[in-house]
Amino acid sequence: MLSPISPIYPISPISPLAPKSVPDMPQIGGVRLATAAAGIRYKGRTDVLLALLDKGTAVAGVLTRSKCPSAPVEWCRARLESGQARALVVNSGNANAFTGKTGRQAAKFTAELAAKAAGCRPGNVFLASTGVIGEPLDARAFDGVMDGLVAQASPSGWIDAAKAIMTTDTFPKLATATATLGDTVVSINGFAKGAGMIAPDMATMLSFVFTDAPITAPALQTMLSRHVIDTFNAVTIDGDTSTSDTLLLFATGSAAAQGAPVIERANDRRAAPFRAALNQVLANLAEQVARDGEGARKLVEVIVEGAVSKKSARRIAMSIANSPLVKTAFAGGDANWGRVVMAVGKAGEPADRDRLAIWFGGIKVARLGTRDPGYDEAAVSAIMKRPEITLKVDLGIGTGRDRVLTCDLTKEYVAINGDYRS
Amino acid sequence: MLSPISPIYPISPISPLAPKSVPDMPQIGGVRLATAAAGIRYKGRTDVLLALLDKGTAVAGVLTRSKCPSAPVEWCRARLESGQARALVVNSGNANAFTGKTGRQAAKFTAELAAKAAGCRPGNVFLASTGVIGEPLDARAFDGVMDGLVAQASPSGWIDAAKAIMTTDTFPKLATATATLGDTVVSINGFAKGAGMIAPDMATMLSFVFTDAPITAPALQTMLSRHVIDTFNAVTIDGDTSTSDTLLLFATGSAAAQGAPVIERANDRRAAPFRAALNQVLANLAEQVARDGEGARKLVEVIVEGAVSKKSARRIAMSIANSPLVKTAFAGGDANWGRVVMAVGKAGEPADRDRLAIWFGGIKVARLGTRDPGYDEAAVSAIMKRPEITLKVDLGIGTGRDRVLTCDLTKEYVAINGDYRS
Numbered sequence: 001m002l003s004p005i006s007p008i009y010p011i012s013p014i015s016p017l018a019p020k021s022v023p024d025m026p027q028i029g030g031v032r033l034a035t036a037a038a039g040i041r042y043k044g045r046t047d048v049l050l051a052l053l054d055k056g057t058a059v060a061g062v063l064t065r066s067k068c069p070s071a072p073v074e075w076c077r078a079r080l081e082s083g084q085a086r087a088l089v090v091n092s093g094n095a096n097a098f099t100g101k102t103g104r105q106a107a108k109f110t111a112e113l114a115a116k117a118a119g120c121r122p123g124n125v126f127l128a129s130t131g132v133i134g135e136p137l138d139a140r141a142f143d144g145v146m147d148g149l150v151a152q153a154s155p156s157g158w159i160d161a162a163k164a165i166m167t168t169d170t171f172p173k174l175a176t177a178t179a180t181l182g183d184t185v186v187s188i189n190g191f192a193k194g195a196g197m198i199a200p201d202m203a204t205m206l207s208f209v210f211t212d213a214p215i216t217a218p219a220l221q222t223m224l225s226r227h228v229i230d231t232f233n234a235v236t237i238d239g240d241t242s243t244s245d246t247l248l249l250f251a252t253g254s255a256a257a258q259g260a261p262v263i264e265r266a267n268d269r270r271a272a273p274f275r276a277a278l279n280q281v282l283a284n285l286a287e288q289v290a291r292d293g294e295g296a297r298k299l300v301e302v303i304v305e306g307a308v309s310k311k312s313a314r315r316i317a318m319s320i321a322n323s324p325l326v327k328t329a330f331a332g333g334d335a336n337w338g339r340v341v342m343a344v345g346k347a348g349e350p351a352d353r354d355r356l357a358i359w360f361g362g363i364k365v366a367r368l369g370t371r372d373p374g375y376d377e378a379a380v381s382a383i384m385k386r387p388e389i390t391l392k393v394d395l396g397i398g399t400g401r402d403r404v405l406t407c408d409l410t411k412e413y414v415a416i417n418g419d420y421r422s
Numbered sequence: 423m424l425s426p427i428s429p430i431y432p433i434s435p436i437s438p439l440a441p442k443s444v445p446d447m448p449q450i451g452g453v454r455l456a457t458a459a460a461g462i463r464y465k466g467r468t469d470v471l472l473a474l475l476d477k478g479t480a481v482a483g484v485l486t487r488s489k490c491p492s493a494p495v496e497w498c499r500a501r502l503e504s505g506q507a508r509a510l511v512v513n514s515g516n517a518n519a520f521t522g523k524t525g526r527q528a529a530k531f532t533a534e535l536a537a538k539a540a541g542c543r544p545g546n547v548f549l550a551s552t553g554v555i556g557e558p559l560d561a562r563a564f565d566g567v568m569d570g571l572v573a574q575a576s577p578s579g580w581i582d583a584a585k586a587i588m589t590t591d592t593f594p595k596l597a598t599a600t601a602t603l604g605d606t607v608v609s610i611n612g613f614a615k616g617a618g619m620i621a622p623d624m625a626t627m628l629s630f631v632f633t634d635a636p637i638t639a640p641a642l643q644t645m646l647s648r649h650v651i652d653t654f655n656a657v658t659i660d661g662d663t664s665t666s667d668t669l670l671l672f673a674t675g676s677a678a679a680q681g682a683p684v685i686e687r688a689n690d691r692r693a694a695p696f697r698a699a700l701n702q703v704l705a706n707l708a709e710q711v712a713r714d715g716e717g718a719r720k721l722v723e724v725i726v727e728g729a730v731s732k733k734s735a736r737r738i739a740m741s742i743a744n745s746p747l748v749k750t751a752f753a754g755g756d757a758n759w760g761r762v763v764m765a766v767g768k769a770g771e772p773a774d775r776d777r778l779a780i781w782f783g784g785i786k787v788a789r790l791g792t793r794d795p796g797y798d799e800a801a802v803s804a805i806m807k808r809p810e811i812t813l814k815v816d817l818g819i820g821t822g823r824d825r826v827l828t829c830d831l832t833k834e835y836v837a838i839n840g841d842y843r844s
């Protein structure tokens with residue numbers, strides 16, 4: 001039943017912003033992976049991922065703040081309290097969201113299936129689903145593949161795992177980093193899926209990160225909640241927060257056998273390199289999500305400086321990054337700073353029009369609330385043709401600074417989302 | 423210098439949602455209009471409107487809440503305190519926004535020009551500008567046309583006035599209504615321009631309404647502020663609040679000579695028919711703005727019921743109406759209720775997923791948090807092909823209700839806004 005190949009959901013060519021290569025992913029002690037084609041919705045590709053986790057694995061998670069979360073999100077939220085994980089089941093093709101009682105039953109059934117096959121308790125199985133909303137998920141489809149998944153699970157297969165959870169993604173998203181913990185080198189592997197329905201105040205569509213570092217669940221949760229702020233939560237594609245956003249971080253602790261100290265507090269100084277590596281993996285995956293925004297042709301970094309606070313800078317940066325008029329201007333290669341002013345103005349945060357300065361790709365186009373006298377349209381037009389552009393706004397009224405990532409709004413976004421379900 | 427014809431800024435064909443005809447606009451005692459081609463930005467079309475108002479005209483206004491307003495918005499805000507108006511000058515092609523000190527000087531210069539030509543004080547001249555942001559407005563262009571405008575001003579010419587203020591609008595937007603005030607019939611004429619950068623918490627791009635009813639400025643302001651809530655503020659095209667949004671209501675009072683009583687309190691019972699007529703004109707113009715959303719092919723009415731309050735219903739309705747995924751689904755003719763659930767969930771307002779019910783065009787597609795068992799995809803698909811569609815959501819947790827208007831998000835929106843400035 002296992003699919004030897006994992007063709008990508010082929011509605012769009014690979015994003016021109018995709019990384020040039022996929023990283024070499026090391027094995028993570030205590031983690032085994034397997035994928036299968038259960039036929040949830042797609043033909044000829046994998047759509048189920050099983051991750052098996054050794055006993056003693058701690059888990060932390062960040063889940064969507066949507067008031068209408070999916071059944072798997074509710075399942076995970078309840079299970080995170082224990083902080084213990086033994087398995088993860090993810091499917092693409094159906095989000096099991098807005099499926100009512102049937103959806104809850106499907107989640108429970110899936111966890112029970114996996115628990116039975118993996119030899120653990122259902123409460124230690126974590127779930128995530130992505131795909132269409134509002135259609136019942138027939139979890140019986142997992143019944144035929146679960147035993148095979150457990151039998152097949154291996155410490156490699158990271159790229160296959162990343163492919164199995166894709167929907168409208170055009171490339172698999174993986175990242176890895178190492179850090180020293182005590183005198184031991186520990187590893188962090190992560191993968192994510194994104195594409196659409198990506199917005200702040202969430203954990204991204206789906207992302208799973210694994211480490212062999214021995215870190216207790218409370219410390220892991222504190223680290224994850226802290227580092228999600230400037231990584232996944234600083235990315236927006238379309239301002240639409242999903243019902244299914246799930247970021248889970250699993251720590252198997254297998255590196256303890258090689259002498260790594262057990263970390264019980266998030267602020268433990270010995271974990272500083274680990275925290276930096278974790279931030280790097282999360283930031284890398286989040287950037288890949290922005291690079292694969294539906295229809296994206298340009299990666300746009302929005303930096304806001306001189307705000308009254310970081311929080312205020314974030315709100316203004318998000319107002320800019322979510323503005324359809326700003327995003328279409330990037331699509332059209334138009335350095336339309338007037339629309340940036342508009343987006344600053346509508347954010348509702350303190351701003352003084354007559355102190356505003358704006359740069360596109362390092363070229364100052366406006367200062368003191370009006371066009372820069374040295375403004376060179378040709379130079380800025382050249383900048384706007386690049387695939388990666390930084391837009392900087394200095395409000396000139398404080399020291400608050402923040403940065404978010406987004407992409408342009410193209411006709412392809414409209415095409416992809418006008419036809420997705422049919 | 424006056425242009426006998428007013429060709430429409432011709433970047434797009436007329437919206438398929440445009441009204442079939444333009445209303446017959448009566449004269450309003452005390453109001454005279456004239457338009458001219460000052461060459462601000464466009465060639466071969468009018469771009470300046472002058473309205474002359476008889477002595478004693480009261481004025482009320484609602485202006486953008488943007489923290490980066492245009493110079494004319496700042497000018498009007500300061501002048502509204504007097505409540506007295508004698509002239510209105512509007513130009514298209516340049517918004518005089520984010521133009522710093524030069525912009526303030528241009529506004530002052532324009533008001534002084536008009537005051538001199540019209541024989542009034544500059545402080546009684548109201549201004550509005552629409553068009554590109556961040557480019558200096560050369561107000562000297564008005565110098566050559568102002569005397570001609572005053573000489574030419576006539577009680578007719580409403581359609582020409584509506585055309586002169588258009589930018590990416592594909593049709594002029596006019597509305598008229600009458601009401602009895604005491605035993606006298608009074609009239610209300612209004613026109614508006616919209617198209618892009620249209621969002622809640624504002625007064626629409628530009629709209630000007632005139633009546634011969636004798637109503638004092640404070641009463642007029644109270645009525646306008648109240649009736650804007652469910653008309654212009656209930657329309658969103660792209661969630662982008664303009665720097666220039668301006669709605670002004672002028673009451674010349676000329677109907678007093680025909681016996682209309684002077685209204686000094688907004689709640690005066692004798693003004694009930696007037697208030698209803700005012701609401702009708704504002705609602706009509708606001709709907710026309712939605713019908714001419716950039717690239718719009720579908721007019722979408724979003725009704726939210728069963729919320730905990732009207733305010734909560736408004737926020738949820740706006741979350742739905744501003745969602746790129748919901749809007750592209752309408753563009754693609756896809757009754758994608760899953761995205762509606764997503765938009766309800768991200769609004770941050772109280773909602774219970776398992777009580778949600780959703781209708782497209784009167785057909786129930788979901789109830790109790792899952793798909794309606796009687797759901798007929800073919801019937802809903804037929805609905806989704808219509809040019810005007812009502813989407814209703816019942817949250818099932820209260821009695822709060824609200825309604826907003828929006829349009830779909832099409833490739834044409836992206837095309838219009840990717841090329842607008844260049």
